[in-house]
Amino acid sequence: LSFSRPGTLVPPDIERDEPDAPEAEAPARPSAPRDAAPAQGAQASPAPAAGTEPEEKFVGEAFGTYxxxxxxxxxVFYDKHAVHERLLYEKLKKQGGASFSQMLLEPVTVTLSKEEYSAVLESR
Structure with a gap:
């Protein structure tokens, strides 16, 4: 792992939806993206026993995104966008308790006259 300016740490630029709101509680252990590959030289370590997870220490920020x-x-690399979505999801889940679903859209067949069809093509 190399950095262009060794020893320079930049604090993360995190946008907050509500600046005066109390800090949201972060999920205990956000899941890694499905397409994320382990960093070069990274080794898989056995899962620690419950309650004995190692302490996390902030190292820095990369590309304004991680x-x-x-x-x-x-x-561990956390994608700020994914963490933000996870925090919003957890907040909604805690508030509502209702299931999050929506109706599926179904195709509707429409019969158009030649004039209507021409108007649709012209409006594109």
Missing amino acids: IIVQRGDSL
């Missing part, structure tokens, strides 16, 4: 955290002898 927060880098040291957990034990591993580096």
Whole structure:
């Protein structure tokens, strides 16, 4: 792992929806993106026993998108956008308790006259 300016840490630029609101509680352990590949040289470590997870230490930020955290002898990259979505989801889930679903759209066949069809093509 290399950085262009060694020793320079930049605090993450995190946007908040409500500036005066109390800080949201972060999920205990956000899931890694499905398409994320382990960092080069990273080794899979066995899962720690419940309640004995290593302490997380902020390391820095990469590309204005990822927060880098040291957990034990591993580096963890958090995607700020994904973490923000997860926080919003957890907040909605806690508030509502209702299921999150919506009706599926079904195709509707429409019969148009030649004039209507021409008007549709012209309005594109």
